[in-house]
Amino acid sequence: MSVDLKEMLIKPASSEETEGRQPRPSAAAWLSRYGAYLALALLVLFNLAFTPHFATMQTFSVNLAQICTIVIVGVGMTLVIATGGIDLSVGSLMAIAGAIAPGFFTGYYFPSAPPYLNIALSIAVPIAVAGLFGLFNGWLVAGFRIQPIIATLVLFIAGRGIAQVWTNGDLQVFKMPAFQAIALGHVLGVPLQIWIMLAVVILAAWVLRRTVFGRQVLAVGGNEAAARLSGVPVGRVKCLVYVASGLCSGVAGLIVIAMNSAADANLIGMGTELDAIAAVAVGGTLLSGGRATTTGTLVGALIIQLVRYTLLANGVPDSAALIAKAALIVIAVWLQRQERA
Amino acid sequence: MASHPLLSMQAIDKRFGVVPALRASFLEVEEGEVMALIGENGAGKSTMIKVLNGFCQKDAGEITFDGRPWQAASPQEAQRNGISTIFQEINLIPFRTITENIYLGRELKHRGGFLAWRRMHEGARRLLEAFGVDIDVGAPLGQFSTAIQQMVAIARAISFEAKLVIMDESTSSLDEQEVQVLFQTIRRLKAQGVAVVFVSHKLDELYAVCDRVTVMRDGKTVAVASMAEMDKLRLVATMLGRDLAEVRRQGATAFSEAARPPGAELLSVDSIAVSPKVKEASVSVRAGEIVGLAGLLGSGRTETARAIFGAEPHQAGRISFEGKPQHFADPRQAIAAGLGFCSEDRKHEGIIPRMSVRENMTLALLPALARSGIVNEREQRRIVLRFIKDIGIKCASAEQPIRELSGGNQQKVLLARWLCMNPKLLILDEPTRGIDVGATSEIQKLVRRLANDGLGVLMISSEIEEILEGADRIFILRDGRTVGQMSRADASEATLMAAMAHGSGDAAPHGGEH
Ligand SMILES: Nc1ncnc2c1ncn2[C@@H]1O[C@H](COP(=O)(O)OP(=O)(O)OP(=O)(O)O)[C@@H](O)[C@H]1O
Numbered sequence: 130m131s132v133d134l135k136e137m138l139i140k141p142a143s144s145e146e147t148e149g150r151q152p153r154p155s156a157a158a159w160l161s162r163y164g165a166y167l168a169l170a171l172l173v174l175f176n177l178a179f180t181p182h183f184a185t186m187q188t189f190s191v192n193l194a195q196i197c198t199i200v201i202v203g204v205g206m207t208l209v210i211a212t213g214g215i216d217l218s219v220g221s222l223m224a225i226a227g228a229i230a231p232g233f234f235t236g237y238y239f240p241s242a243p244p245y246l247n248i249a250l251s252i253a254v255p256i257a258v259a260g261l262f263g264l265f266n267g268w269l270v271a272g273f274r275i276q277p278i279i280a281t282l283v284l285f286i287a288g289r290g291i292a293q294v295w296t297n298g299d300l301q302v303f304k305m306p307a308f309q310a311i312a313l314g315h316v317l318g319v320p321l322q323i324w325i326m327l328a329v330v331i332l333a334a335w336v337l338r339r340t341v342f343g344r345q346v347l348a349v350g351g352n353e354a355a356a357r358l359s360g361v362p363v364g365r366v367k368c369l370v371y372v373a374s375g376l377c378s379g380v381a382g383l384i385v386i387a388m389n390s391a392a393d394a395n396l397i398g399m400g401t402e403l404d405a406i407a408a409v410a411v412g413g414t415l416l417s418g419g420r421a422t423t424t425g426t427l428v429g430a431l432i433i434q435l436v437r438y439t440l441l442a443n444g445v446p447d448s449a450a451l452i453a454k455a456a457l458i459v460i461a462v463w464l465q466r467q468e469r470a
Numbered sequence: 471m472a473s474h475p476l477l478s479m480q481a482i483d484k485r486f487g488v489v490p491a492l493r494a495s496f497l498e499v500e501e502g503e504v505m506a507l508i509g510e511n512g513a514g515k516s517t518m519i520k521v522l523n524g525f526c527q528k529d530a531g532e533i534t535f536d537g538r539p540w541q542a543a544s545p546q547e548a549q550r551n552g553i554s555t556i557f558q559e560i561n562l563i564p565f566r567t568i569t570e571n572i573y574l575g576r577e578l579k580h581r582g583g584f585l586a587w588r589r590m591h592e593g594a595r596r597l598l599e600a601f602g603v604d605i606d607v608g609a610p611l612g613q614f615s616t617a618i619q620q621m622v623a624i625a626r627a628i629s630f631e632a633k634l635v636i637m638d639e640s641t642s643s644l645d646e647q648e649v650q651v652l653f654q655t656i657r658r659l660k661a662q663g664v665a666v667v668f669v670s671h672k673l674d675e676l677y678a679v680c681d682r683v684t685v686m687r688d689g690k691t692v693a694v695a696s697m698a699e700m701d702k703l704r705l706v707a708t709m710l711g712r713d714l715a716e717v718r719r720q721g722a723t724a725f726s727e728a729a730r731p732p733g734a735e736l737l738s739v740d741s742i743a744v745s746p747k748v749k750e751a752s753v754s755v756r757a758g759e760i761v762g763l764a765g766l767l768g769s770g771r772t773e774t775a776r777a778i779f780g781a782e783p784h785q786a787g788r789i790s791f792e793g794k795p796q797h798f799a800d801p802r803q804a805i806a807a808g809l810g811f812c813s814e815d816r817k818h819e820g821i822i823p824r825m826s827v828r829e830n831m832t833l834a835l836l837p838a839l840a841r842s843g844i845v846n847e848r849e850q851r852r853i854v855l856r857f858i859k860d861i862g863i864k865c866a867s868a869e870q871p872i873r874e875l876s877g878g879n880q881q882k883v884l885l886a887r888w889l890c891m892n893p894k895l896l897i898l899d900e901p902t903r904g905i906d907v908g909a910t911s912e913i914q915k916l917v918r919r920l921a922n923d924g925l926g927v928l929m930i931s932s933e934i935e936e937i938l939e940g941a942d943r944i945f946i947l948r949d950g951r952t953v954g955q956m957s958r959a960d961a962s963e964a965t966l967m968a969a970m971a972h973g974s975g976d977a978a979p980h981g982g983e984h
C-alpha cells in the first residue's frame with residue numbers, strides 16, 4: 130500500500146512536470162493543505178448532530194486513545210517523509226521496544242536493582258534501542274544511498290524477527306501499574322498517553338518550524354541538490370529523521386504493551402506503518418517531501434478514526450468503513466497531485 | 471487571410487491571487503515572422519506565453535490563432551494544435567534518456583504496440599545532428615550540461631512541426647556558437663513560414679534574428695515596433711520606462727567602477743583533474759580580483775568550479791585556499807572556509823521551490839542565524855528585506871514561495887543567498903543568466919563593489935562580453951585543460967575567442983565569428 134502511495138505520487142507527478150501544467154485549481158491546493166481541518170470540523174459537526182452520546186469525555190478519550198500510537202509513529206513518519214523518504218520499519222521497531230521492556234520492570238534482567246530504577250530502564254532502554262535501529266535505517270539511506278523504501282524494508286522484516294527471538298516467541302503477560310501508567314494513568318482526567326501524543330506533536334511542530342534542523346529537513350525534501358550546495362548536511366539530516374522515527378516507534382511500542390498488559394512480539398505495531406503513512410498523507414504532508422505538518426498528521430489520524438467511528442456508530446459494517454478509509458487516502462493523494470506545479 | 475495575423479492575443483488579463491501579472495496586454499505575430507518579446511524581470515513575458523499555451527488560463531481577453539479562436543487546456547494540447555513551447559526552465563526528465571525525452575508523449579511504436587527504439591534513437595540522433603550536437607542519445611539527459619539539455623529541449627519543440635514556436639529565454643545557457651546554430655534554425659523555420667516568439671534579455675540577439683519587437687512592462691504591452699526602427703537605447707528606455715537621455719547617461723558598461731589593485735592570493739588551483747572531463751585545470755584568484763573562466767561548451771568550466779567547491783571530488787592536483795592546502799570533501803566545508811558557489815542550474819541546484827523567498831535566501835546562512843539551533847527569525851527577516859530592497863527583487867512579500875517569482879527574480883534571490891554570507895571567495899556560474907539588462911548591470915556593479923572591498927570572484931559566463939568587461943584576469947579552458955591566461959588589458963573578443971577555440975592565450979588572433 131505504501132509502495133503504491135509513493136509510486137502514484139512520484140511517477141505521474143514527474144511526467145506532469147515535463148509538460149508543465151499550472152497548479153490550476155488553486156482550490157485543490159487549498160484543500161490539500163487545509164482540507165483536513167475542514168473535514169475534521171465537518172465530521173465533528175455531523176456527529177454532534179446525529180450520533181448519540183458523542184459529546185462525552187468517554188467518546189473523546191476512546192477515539193483519541195485509538196489513535197495515540199498511530200499519531201506518535203506518524204510524527205516520526207512525517208519527518209521522514211518531509212525529507213522525501215519513508216520508513217516501513219516503524220511497526221517492527223515498536224515490537225522490539227515492546228519486547229525488551231517487560232524484562233526490566235519484571236526484574237528479569239536485573240533482579241537486584243531497585244524497582245524504580247527498573248521501571249526507568251524499562252522506559253529509557255527500549256526507546257533508545259529503537260532509536261539505534263532508526264540510526265541503522267538512516268545509515269543505510271544516507272551512507273549507502275539505498276532507497277528508503279528498500280532500506281527500511283530490511284528492518285520491517287528483520288525487526289519483528291529480532292523481537293520474536295528476544296522473547297522466544299512467547300507472550301509476556303504482566304501487571305505493573307507503575308509502568309502501565311504511561312498508557313492508563315490520567316492527568317486532569319485525560320489519559321497520560323494522550324498528553325504524550327500531544328507533547329510529541331507539538332515538539333515536532335516546533336522543531337520543524339523554528340529550528341535549523343527543521344528547516345533543513347524541509348530543504349532536503351524540497352530540493353536535495355540545492356540543499357547540499359548550500360551547505361546543508363544532507364546525510365546527517367536524513368540520518369536524524371530516521372532516528373527520530375525510531376524513537377517515536379519506541380514510545381509507541383511501550384504504550385501498546387502498557388495498554389494491553391501484555392507484550393506479544395508477533396502483534397505489536399502490526400500494520401502501524403500503513404496507518405501512520407495514511408495519517409500523514411490525509412493530514413496534508415506532501416508524500417514527495419518538502420512540506421510537512423505534524424498537527425496535520427494528528428488531524429489526519431483523527432479523521433480516519435472518526436470516519437470509522439461515525440460509520441460504526443451509525444450502523445455501517447466495519448468492512449465498509451475500510452473502504453471509506455481507502456477513499457480518504459485516495460482523495461488526499463489526488464488533491465496533492467492537483468496542486469503540483 | 472493574409473490580412474489576419476497568425477496569432478492575435480488581445481486585452482489579456484491574468485492575476486495570481488491578488489497580484490496582477492498581465493493587464494490588458496496584447497501580442498500579434500504574423501506568419502513566418504520572428505517576434506521579440508522583451509521586458510524587465512517579472513514584466514509578464516513568461517505569463518503571456520503560459521496563457522497562450524494553456525499552462526495556465528487567462529482571466530480575460532481574446533486569442534485567435536490561424537484564423538480561429540484559440541483555447542488550449544495544456545501545453546500538450548497546444549503542441550498538437552500548432553504551438554510548441556520551449557519553457558524558460560528546462561522541463562524534461564533528467565533521469566530518462568535523450569531519446570525518451572524527445573519522443574515523450576508521442577513514442578513511435580511497432581505494429582504490435584512495442585516501442586520502436588531503433589527508429590526513435592535514429593530519429594533523435596538525426597534531429598540533434600541538425601543542431602550540431604553529436605552525443606549518445608541513449609544516455610540519461612541529466613548527465614549532460616545545461617546547454618545540451620537546452621538544445622535537446624529546442625530540438626524536441628521544433629520536431630513538432632508547429633506553426634508557431636515559442637522560445638522563452640532559450641539562449642540563456644548557450645554559448646555564442648550554439649546561439650548561431652539556433653539562429654540558423656530560426657531562419658530555416660522562418661523560411662518555412664513558421665513564426666517564432668523569441669524571448670531574451672540579450673539585446674544583440676534580438677537584433678540578429680528578430681523582425682519586430684513587443685515590449686512589456688509591469689504586465690502591459692507598452693510598445694510594438696520593427697527591430698530596424700528601434701535602436702538599443704530606445705529599446706532599453708522603453709523597457710525600463712525611463713527617459714532616453716537618462717539611459718544614455720548611464721551607458722551600457724556594467725562593471726563600471728574602476729578595479730583596485732588585487733591583494734594576496736586567495737585561491738590557487740594547480741592542475742586538478744575531475745573525471746571525466748577535466749584533465750588539468752589551473753586557476754588562481756587574488757583577494758579583490760574578479761577572475762573569468764572562459765571556455766566553450768564542454769570545456770569543463772562548471773566541473774572545475776564544482777571541484778573547487780567540494781561538490782565533486784577531484785582525482786589529481788592541488789587546491790589551496792588562503793595559502794593552506796585544502797581538499798573540501800563537501801560544500802559544507804568549503805562554505806565554512808569562506809567560499810560560495812552560485813550554480814548555473816537554477817531549477818535543479820538552486821531554488822527550493824516550495825520555500826519562501828526568505829528561506830531560500832537564508833538557506834546557507836541558517837546555521838549562523840541560529841543560537842542553540844533555534845533560528846532568529848527577526849534577524850533573518852531583517853537581512854532578507856535588506857537584500858530584497860538592495861538588489862530589487864520583485865516579489866509580493868518575503869513569504870512568497872520562490873517558485874512563483876519570475877525566472878530573473880529567482881536568480882536574484884539565489885545570488886543574495888551567497889552575498890548575505892559575506893564570503894571571501896564567490897564562484898559565480900552564469901550569474902546573470904535570465905536577468906534583465908537593468909538588473910544585470912546592477913548586479914555587475916555590486917560584484918565589482920564587493921571585489922573592491924576584498925572579495926575574490928571566480929566568474930563563469932558564456933557571454934564573452936561579460937567576461938571581457940567584468941574580469942580582471944581570464945583563464946581559458948579547453949577540453950579540460952587550462953590553455954592560457956590573459957589580463958584584461960590584453961584580452962579582446964577576437965583573441966579570447968581564438969584561444970577558447972584552438973589555442974593558448976597568446977595564439978594569433980584568428981578572427982572569431984562575429
Ligand atoms: N504562479 C504564480 N503565482 C504568483 N505570482 C506569479 C506566478 N507566476 C508568475 N507570477 C508573477 O507574475 C509576474 C510576471 O512573471 P513572469 O514570469 O511572466 O515574468 P517574466 O517577464 O517572464 O520575467 P523574467 O524575465 O524574470 O523571466 C511576476 O511578478 C511574478 O512574480
Ligand SMILES: [Mg+2]
Nearest residue numbers: 516558876877
Ligand atoms: Mg520569464
